[in-house]
Amino acid sequence: MELLLIFIIGLLHAAGIYMLLRRSMFKMIIGLILLGNGVNLLIFLLGRLVKGKPPVIDEASKVFTEIYADPVPQALILTAIVIGFGLQSFAIILIKRVYKVLETDDLDDLNSTDEEI
Amino acid sequence: MIKSLFLSNILLALVWVFATGTLTQENFLFGFLIAFGILWLITINRTEIKYFSFVPKILWFFLFVLSKIIAANLQTVKESLYKKDDLSPAIIKVPLAAKSDLEITFLANLICLTPGTMVLDVSDDKKAMYVHSLHCEDRDTFIKEIKTEFEQRLLDLMR
Amino acid sequence: MIMLTLGSLFILSTAVAMLRKPDVYLRINITTKTATLGLGLILLSSAIYFWDYSVTTRVIAIILFIFLTAPIGGHMLMRSAYLTKTKKWEGMKVDDLEGQYDPKTKKLYSEKRNTGFAPETTEKD
Amino acid sequence: MSLAEYYNYVILPILGLSIILVFIRFLKGPSIPDRVIALDMLILIAIGIIAVYSMQNDQSTFLDIAMLFALIAFLGTVAFAYFLIQRSQNDE
Amino acid sequence: MNNSWIVLPILFQLVSAVVLLLTWGNIKIQKIVSILLSAIGLGIGIWLFLLIYNHGIQVTQSGNWPAPFGITFVADTFGSTMVLLASIAGFSVSIFAAGSMSRARLRFGFFPLLHFLIMGLQGAFLTGDIFNLYVWFEVIIISSFVLITIGGKKAQLEGAIKYVALNLLASIFFLIGIAFLYGLTGSLNMADLATKVQEIDNKGLINVTASLFLVAFGIKSAVFPLYFWLPASYHTPPAAVGAIFGGLLTKVGVYAMVRTFTLIFAGDVFLSLILSVMAALTILSGALGAMYHRHLGKIFGYLIICHIGFMMAGVGMMTELAIVGTVFYLVHDIIVKTNLFMVSGLILKINGTQDIKELGGMYKSKPLLSLLMAIPLFSLVGIPPLSGFWAKLFFIKGGLESKEYFLIAFIILGSFLTLWVIAKVWSEVFWKDAVNLPKKSKGIFFHELSSTGKWVLVLPVIFLSIISLYIGFGAEHIVSLSQRIASELMNPASYIETVLSQKTIEP
Amino acid sequence: MKSIIFQTASKYLLPLLLLFSVFILLRGHYLPGGGFVGGLMAAIAFILYSFAFGLKETKSIVKLNPRYLMPVGLAVSILAAVSPWLVNLPVMTGLWYDEPLKLIGMVGSSLFFDIGVYLVVIGSTLTIMFSISETI
Amino acid sequence: MIFAVISGFILAALVPLFSSFARNLIPKIYPFLPLGIFIYLGTCFSQVTQNAPMHWSYNWVPSFGVNLDFRLDGLALLFGMLITGIGTLVFFYSSYYLKEDKYLDRFYGYLSMFMAAMLGLVLSDNLISLFVFWELTSISSFFLIGYKNDDPSSRKSALMALGITGFGGLVLLAGLIWIGFVGGSYSIIELVNSSELIKSHEAYPWIIGLLFIGAFTKSAQFPFHFWLPGAMKAPTPVSTYLHSATMVKAGIYLLARFTPVLGGTDSWNWTLILVGGITMLYAAAHSLFRTDLKSILAYSTISALGILVFLLGVGTEDALLAAGIFILTHALYKATLFLITGIIDHETGTREVTSLGGLQKVMKPVALAGYLAALSSAGVPLFLGFISKEIMYESTFHFSNWAIILTASIVLTKVFLFVAGFWVGIKPFTGNLPQEHAKAKMPSPLLWIPPVFLAGLCVLFGVFPGILDAFMQTVFNSMSPEGEVIHLALWHGLNWVLVLSLLTLGLGFALYKFLKPSQSLKGKLAPFDKFAPIELMERIGITFQSFAGSWTGFFQNGYLRNYVISILIFLTVLAGYRLYDGVDIHLDWSQISDITPSEFLVVVLMVTSIFFALITKTRTGVIVALGIIGLANCLFFLYYSAPDLAMTQFSIDTLTVLLFMLVLFQLPKNRSFSTRKLRVRDGALSLMFGVLISILALEVFEAPSYTEVSEYYAENAYLLAKGKNVVNVILVDFRGIDTLVETVVLVIAAMGVFSLLKLNLNPFNKE
Numbered sequence A: 001m002e003l004l005l006i007f008i009i010g011l012l013h014a015a016g017i018y019m020l021l022r023r024s025m026f027k028m029i030i031g032l033i034l035l036g037n038g039v040n041l042l043i044f045l046l047g048r049l050v051k052g053k054p055p056v057i058d059e060a061s062k063v064f065t066e067i068y069a070d071p072v073p074q075a076l077i078l079t080a081i082v083i084g085f086g087l088q089s090f091a092i093i094l095i096k097r098v099y100k101v102l103e104t105d106d107l108d109d110l111n112s113t114d115e116e117i
Numbered sequence B: 001m002i003k004s005l006f007l008s009n010i011l012l013a014l015v016w017v018f019a020t021g022t023l024t025q026e027n028f029l030f031g032f033l034i035a036f037g038i039l040w041l042i043t044i045n046r047t048e049i050k051y052f053s054f055v056p057k058i059l060w061f062f063l064f065v066l067s068k069i070i071a072a073n074l075q076t077v078k079e080s081l082y083k084k085d086d087l088s089p090a091i092i093k094v095p096l097a098a099k100s101d102l103e104i105t106f107l108a109n110l111i112c113l114t115p116g117t118m119v120l121d122v123s124d125d126k127k128a129m130y131v132h133s134l135h136c137e138d139r140d141t142f143i144k145e146i147k148t149e150f151e152q153r154l155l156d157l158m159r
Numbered sequence C: 001m002i003m004l005t006l007g008s009l010f011i012l013s014t015a016v017a018m019l020r021k022p023d024v025y026l027r028i029n030i031t032t033k034t035a036t037l038g039l040g041l042i043l044l045s046s047a048i049y050f051w052d053y054s055v056t057t058r059v060i061a062i063i064l065f066i067f068l069t070a071p072i073g074g075h076m077l078m079r080s081a082y083l084t085k086t087k088k089w090e091g092m093k094v095d096d097l098e099g100q101y102d103p104k105t106k107k108l109y110s111e112k113r114n115t116g117f118a119p120e121t122t123e124k125d
Numbered sequence D: 001m002s003l004a005e006y007y008n009y010v011i012l013p014i015l016g017l018s019i020i021l022v023f024i025r026f027l028k029g030p031s032i033p034d035r036v037i038a039l040d041m042l043i044l045i046a047i048g049i050i051a052v053y054s055m056q057n058d059q060s061t062f063l064d065i066a067m068l069f070a071l072i073a074f075l076g077t078v079a080f081a082y083f084l085i086q087r088s089q090n091d092e
Numbered sequence E: 001m002n003n004s005w006i007v008l009p010i011l012f013q014l015v016s017a018v019v020l021l022l023t024w025g026n027i028k029i030q031k032i033v034s035i036l037l038s039a040i041g042l043g044i045g046i047w048l049f050l051l052i053y054n055h056g057i058q059v060t061q062s063g064n065w066p067a068p069f070g071i072t073f074v075a076d077t078f079g080s081t082m083v084l085l086a087s088i089a090g091f092s093v094s095i096f097a098a099g100s101m102s103r104a105r106l107r108f109g110f111f112p113l114l115h116f117l118i119m120g121l122q123g124a125f126l127t128g129d130i131f132n133l134y135v136w137f138e139v140i141i142i143s144s145f146v147l148i149t150i151g152g153k154k155a156q157l158e159g160a161i162k163y164v165a166l167n168l169l170a171s172i173f174f175l176i177g178i179a180f181l182y183g184l185t186g187s188l189n190m191a192d193l194a195t196k197v198q199e200i201d202n203k204g205l206i207n208v209t210a211s212l213f214l215v216a217f218g219i220k221s222a223v224f225p226l227y228f229w230l231p232a233s234y235h236t237p238p239a240a241v242g243a244i245f246g247g248l249l250t251k252v253g254v255y256a257m258v259r260t261f262t263l264i265f266a267g268d269v270f271l272s273l274i275l276s277v278m279a280a281l282t283i284l285s286g287a288l289g290a291m292y293h294r295h296l297g298k299i300f301g302y303l304i305i306c307h308i309g310f311m312m313a314g315v316g317m318m319t320e321l322a323i324v325g326t327v328f329y330l331v332h333d334i335i336v337k338t339n340l341f342m343v344s345g346l347i348l349k350i351n352g353t354q355d356i357k358e359l360g361g362m363y364k365s366k367p368l369l370s371l372l373m374a375i376p377l378f379s380l381v382g383i384p385p386l387s388g389f390w391a392k393l394f395f396i397k398g399g400l401e402s403k404e405y406f407l408i409a410f411i412i413l414g415s416f417l418t419l420w421v422i423a424k425v426w427s428e429v430f431w432k433d434a435v436n437l438p439k440k441s442k443g444i445f446f447h448e449l450s451s452t453g454k455w456v457l458v459l460p461v462i463f464l465s466i467i468s469l470y471i472g473f474g475a476e477h478i479v480s481l482s483q484r485i486a487s488e489l490m491n492p493a494s495y496i497e498t499v500l501s502q503k504t505i506e507p
Numbered sequence F: 001m002k003s004i005i006f007q008t009a010s011k012y013l014l015p016l017l018l019l020f021s022v023f024i025l026l027r028g029h030y031l032p033g034g035g036f037v038g039g040l041m042a043a044i045a046f047i048l049y050s051f052a053f054g055l056k057e058t059k060s061i062v063k064l065n066p067r068y069l070m071p072v073g074l075a076v077s078i079l080a081a082v083s084p085w086l087v088n089l090p091v092m093t094g095l096w097y098d099e100p101l102k103l104i105g106m107v108g109s110s111l112f113f114d115i116g117v118y119l120v121v122i123g124s125t126l127t128i129m130f131s132i133s134e135t136i
Numbered sequence G: 001m002i003f004a005v006i007s008g009f010i011l012a013a014l015v016p017l018f019s020s021f022a023r024n025l026i027p028k029i030y031p032f033l034p035l036g037i038f039i040y041l042g043t044c045f046s047q048v049t050q051n052a053p054m055h056w057s058y059n060w061v062p063s064f065g066v067n068l069d070f071r072l073d074g075l076a077l078l079f080g081m082l083i084t085g086i087g088t089l090v091f092f093y094s095s096y097y098l099k100e101d102k103y104l105d106r107f108y109g110y111l112s113m114f115m116a117a118m119l120g121l122v123l124s125d126n127l128i129s130l131f132v133f134w135e136l137t138s139i140s141s142f143f144l145i146g147y148k149n150d151d152p153s154s155r156k157s158a159l160m161a162l163g164i165t166g167f168g169g170l171v172l173l174a175g176l177i178w179i180g181f182v183g184g185s186y187s188i189i190e191l192v193n194s195s196e197l198i199k200s201h202e203a204y205p206w207i208i209g210l211l212f213i214g215a216f217t218k219s220a221q222f223p224f225h226f227w228l229p230g231a232m233k234a235p236t237p238v239s240t241y242l243h244s245a246t247m248v249k250a251g252i253y254l255l256a257r258f259t260p261v262l263g264g265t266d267s268w269n270w271t272l273i274l275v276g277g278i279t280m281l282y283a284a285a286h287s288l289f290r291t292d293l294k295s296i297l298a299y300s301t302i303s304a305l306g307i308l309v310f311l312l313g314v315g316t317e318d319a320l321l322a323a324g325i326f327i328l329t330h331a332l333y334k335a336t337l338f339l340i341t342g343i344i345d346h347e348t349g350t351r352e353v354t355s356l357g358g359l360q361k362v363m364k365p366v367a368l369a370g371y372l373a374a375l376s377s378a379g380v381p382l383f384l385g386f387i388s389k390e391i392m393y394e395s396t397f398h399f400s401n402w403a404i405i406l407t408a409s410i411v412l413t414k415v416f417l418f419v420a421g422f423w424v425g426i427k428p429f430t431g432n433l434p435q436e437h438a439k440a441k442m443p444s445p446l447l448w449i450p451p452v453f454l455a456g457l458c459v460l461f462g463v464f465p466g467i468l469d470a471f472m473q474t475v476f477n478s479m480s481p482e483g484e485v486i487h488l489a490l491w492h493g494l495n496w497v498l499v500l501s502l503l504t505l506g507l508g509f510a511l512y513k514f515l516k517p518s519q520s521l522k523g524k525l526a527p528f529d530k531f532a533p534i535e536l537m538e539r540i541g542i543t544f545q546s547f548a549g550s551w552t553g554f555f556q557n558g559y560l561r562n563y564v565i566s567i568l569i570f571l572t573v574l575a576g577y578r579l580y581d582g583v584d585i586h587l588d589w590s591q592i593s594d595i596t597p598s599e600f601l602v603v604v605l606m607v608t609s610i611f612f613a614l615i616t617k618t619r620t621g622v623i624v625a626l627g628i629i630g631l632a633n634c635l636f637f638l639y640y641s642a643p644d645l646a647m648t649q650f651s652i653d654t655l656t657v658l659l660f661m662l663v664l665f666q667l668p669k670n671r672s673f674s675t676r677k678l679r680v681r682d683g684a685l686s687l688m689f690g691v692l693i694s695i696l697a698l699e700v701f702e703a704p705s706y707t708e709v710s711e712y713y714a715e716n717a718y719l720l721a722k723g724k725n726v727v728n729v730i731l732v733d734f735r736g737i738d739t740l741v742e743t744v745v746l747v748i749a750a751m752g753v754f755s756l757l758k759l760n761l762n763p764f765n766k767e
């Protein structure tokens, strides 16, 4: 299963980059979201996978009595997800604004700040 | 008004107890407090809500609805095996006797959960409801069915 | 167990139906109800499985939520599909809704209107 | 057949098959509402899977996820509906 | 050694931001409160610096969990120096912003954002946890996103798209790097990582991870060939924003690079070589860009890149001497670049344009102000004994020591082109006769301001200029500080030991 | 979105969702949940309501402008985080009430921290959503 | 001694203060500064000439060995007295010459700063402080050349001068640090002891190369000479002071200073001979093609500087002595010529030699000064110029096999310079007074006394060279510590040198009679202009500028995707190479778990959705696909025991969908932009990256894992942190700071969205 997950991680990264290379701003954001998903899964994978044993201590006991999933990557991903949400909401609104002001979704129309001397 | 708010409060407290899964006095009280807070938070002066209180009626109605739902599902199972040709979908206008928003909503939900029908929209003057149906051979029977089986029962219950 | 099996079968049947129904209205119509019952059964079976007061109440809560929300979602979607003039299956015989929306304000009339034309009384806003 | 096997070999495959069928509907479209209702349906099935999974692993905690899914899933559908209407207004 | 108050600079900025958020909309109060709080923040920065300077590395384990289990905050000399510099820059910019930002922008939360940004920087400088560093970086970039777009002008938006996209990409690489590090070591505490990384057999994987960090921080610090977001965007926001960006943002990338490459990935020779080559090309690209452009903001933007190259050169050489240079340059550059962007804002405020072809006559009309502006300009060039000069001694000597002669050549080239560009700017903006063109920019011009308004704009420039002069003439202080920092960085044992030995405090 | 059905349902869903969000928030320390998800749920509840009834009405329900909810939430979190300073402990050290309260369990600074998070999440999510809705 | 240096800076710094209330006092007060220092140096004279250099030291940046080590020895004294002496005259001269000028206060500021820097330069024993002052002279020169800043050509010349000398300075810096690095000290006097060490070091050629570039640029040696004629845009007092008497000699000073440390090797000598030789001939010849007095002087100055470099290259004791004397000689007569040029310019309004003549009728003392200076320049006996010329010839005449060529070239140079000197010093005063200059008046004594005084010194030292013996001895010893005892005399006996000397005079006079300065002569040089170094340099400059443009345009091309590609390629190649280079790929199947059908299903769901998102044409399709990807993600989290994650991910996905839905309909219709070829390229690139990440993930996954930290959390979550959901405990307790900060991120994002949507400062917006 890990192999498949690795495949998916690779695919998410590749897809994210591919979308980032498109000319549409919208796709750019999709790319970033895909990359974010890929990274989250990567962190998850590298914390090693444990099936069906959430890191929640039993009601009855005070410590874990059996094997449990590594909680650290989960906490990290949670943080990353929330941060990612903040960033991507901003980015989404940004493209909306850009479209409102510049009336384009084409990144190739957004060169003036680079090209002006 | 105060009464119905109180009722909603109790109801929400019960939901809380359900959700948390611990039925104790403290938990109910706690749920009550939280619900109180929430209701305080969301209440603005608007026309008051009527509450239904006839438990047996509710139960009966509930069973009825359940049977309809099961019927609906069985029908779908059948449907999924049917060919396209056997369908005769239609969008039918059903005049409404229900007046309040809550009544209409309940009715709509009921219709949605029952066989082959789905509410598409309610007219802005709340006089008619447009219902999408999988099978509708005859408009009048269809309307009648809805009006008697659902609307009537529901209104009985709620008024 | 039986409930579980039944539930999953109901869901399967919905899935099949979803694939087979010719237009979007039919598909929406189908899903909202079958799935809810199928899901309800599965959830109930899990309530039985755990046979625990807290789980049971929670399951009931979930089922209630689904019964409350799923039809609304379906209704909203179907309504929007209609408003955006998604293609209907040619098998649909009767459509009372046709022309009942005011094309500008999206106001829905209960009385029969002259199709296609906005009534003169429509105010511009 | 043990309970675990039953989950694995009967229930989950059935649900899985449903997923695939619904997913095919998603891929086929053709309209956006089709896709949306497919997504909606997928989430519902996922709730089912979660329930099964919680039984399989004897973890009632998972049901909470199901609860959350149930509560907010339709919001997405509503959003799509909203979008469709808005866009059609925009186009006119 | 254990001091739970060292996070005060961070939390104080956070509280400041919260206070300002609560007064959202009332510009007058915000201006006064922000300046006041920045001043206190500066005081706290000084306090922390002196504390560390006199008592050595201080550590606090947040949550009172022993390292490596909680998040550790470490104030070593490097960190506390950077905190102080950020407070200085923050203080100046808050004053400058009070005088120069348009009311609309202030009403939309410029001040809280500024404090959030400073908080992010302080956090990045003080944290001892790699994931926490990531989180601080995110605070920095999101606030910079907002600041760069605040006002929503066309150019701002265009620049922001690239800024956002590439900085997010950098964050993603950073996160991938963290994932690998955690996968390899199971730890996130940097001191702990330093020890664990040494124990890993599969050095190759560590090296690859290091490359990811290199790229992530390389994008943040605008190194060749990763710098593209900077010239596309830095000149677009208002000067106060540009000042804080130009002064601090890229530097936090440099900081992170220095920190991780001396602590976690110490001794990676290949990486040093790559860094050296990147540094050389960074210098070249920055200098060429600055030569090519006519817009003051763009010129300064490219000069940021050029001078990041200097600092990278120091990191690439990776000798203690070279790190002294990097740290010294960092100190100098933060002050000077902040000042320069304020100066460019001032020029815009006076003349209504930033195109050097359209500027002129400043020397005639504002001789004293011109001389004031000459201080940051020529400090940047490094006319000895101004502040930009001293670090070069260390770079050159460091280059000789590590036999990276090509780097010396590029440093000389970079210095020369900087000199050329600044001399050109001086000649065009100050010497040349005023060009009478219709004013492009709207808003209140300098001469229309009340004298208080004028002073509010000029005071921060004077303040930073004095600091620049101090760095130049009192170079010994900064050099010995940099030497202390470099030696701490190159011998991280005490850092590691201090962090890992701090157990929980009994209440 | 003037659908009567939707509006009515939303009216009743709102308290339900809010209730659920508090539930999620409070049990986070023991079972899956916590301030984040709780806050998101609450925000979603209001958003739903705003879909049905429009922004103006929703705003009048929320009473406190979400823009001010953010600093308030932050302030709660910060207070919870720095309270250990008073007893000379590092920030974020958990301070606990000795006796567990029934239902909620142990009450400590981390609970207040989570409540702060909850408020911030509501505040920021609503700020985002409301600003968008306003400008459509 | 420090006060001597610092006072100049202080006075310079005080200018902005004074200018507000005591503007007019500045020209009256400031000239007393150089005078004071000159007198101070004079008091040091006896001590220094007794070979007891004076010291003063201050540890400036001891951490780098940078000290303000001032050491007053013969060479320093010679330069110091020139700087302050000529400085005094120039300061006084300027107070009248630039009387009308609006910004005279600034002028004195720069001038004081320059003087102080120059003094610091010659007094510094520390390499770094020497460099500090070196650069300060360049920068003050920049300000002085660009003094008339409304004149574009002034600005251009200032830039060019700064460009050349600044470049040389930086190169010099590298050389100086290298010397210190190799020699182990930054003190010149200490370096003399490690001279052999440095000379035998492998870096020696590099070191002297760098040093030479520094010296040549500053002292205007070929091919860096061209900035100097340009620098004549500066007011004449500045040209006098900086560009003939002092600053340009800094390079010479540097070479002289380093002769005992680095000199004496073939590479040292021959480079200097070659460069100096070319410069002196080239510039001397050039001076004859000029008609502007200052231009002639500029070229003859360059030539003189060439001579000095040449002499230092010859490097014999005679040559060093000759250099020492010639520094003084040249300073005296050249300063005089510059000053009288200034007077001529001031009184007649022209410096065009072709239109000048007969001025002795109206300004006798000036004419006298001119004659004397020209004669000294020509090397006529009884003038100091003669003595220096004699020793010069003497030194080349005895220089190994190359004596004839060297001597011939210096004789030729001298002949040309003879003419140039006469053109400036004699021609304007003799002949007929043109009508348009008839109204020229005798200038103020402040103007004419300085040149007359200097010219007088030329004669005084020429007639009684013995006065200089002791002085020149110490100067000589600074360059050649073990050098012999010298004795300057007018008469060296009848020898070949004398013959050559007379020959020079004869040829020079003949050439002067034969060749008249004219515009046509100037024009004859035009065809060669495109080979002139200045042309080449300008062309290099233009090429460089356009290179800057294309480089910048190439990388900063405005296309986001190109930026991403460049970042990506960089990362992939770097990480890929390191992966290939250092990682042994190995697979251990034991860590890998089985695939259950339901998991596989989720995988299929995800993969298909990703592809769907990639290829679908509608944006809504993408969003729905994103929803499915998120759902599949949730299921992964669920399967692998992360309920919190599943919940959060789902909520956030829902919100994201919502966000997109609220925004999307305002976007324009989706268009397909890229060609198939482009898509394939991008696909390959992204695939490369994906594969890289996959391999890395696999490798890291296979690496042994450490669980210390998570075990600690698990053990203490309930016991110490009193929570049972460990993830939540981490979030609110163990790593609570992260959480606090991430909420801040949300807050900022919300603020950002708010301001993005509500604030719009665009001037013409339709909204």
Ligand code: NA
Binding pocket: E141, E144, E167, E220, E249, E250
């Ligand atoms: Na950044």
Ligand code: NA
Binding pocket: E220, E221, E222, E249, E250, E251, E253
């Ligand atoms: Na940056």
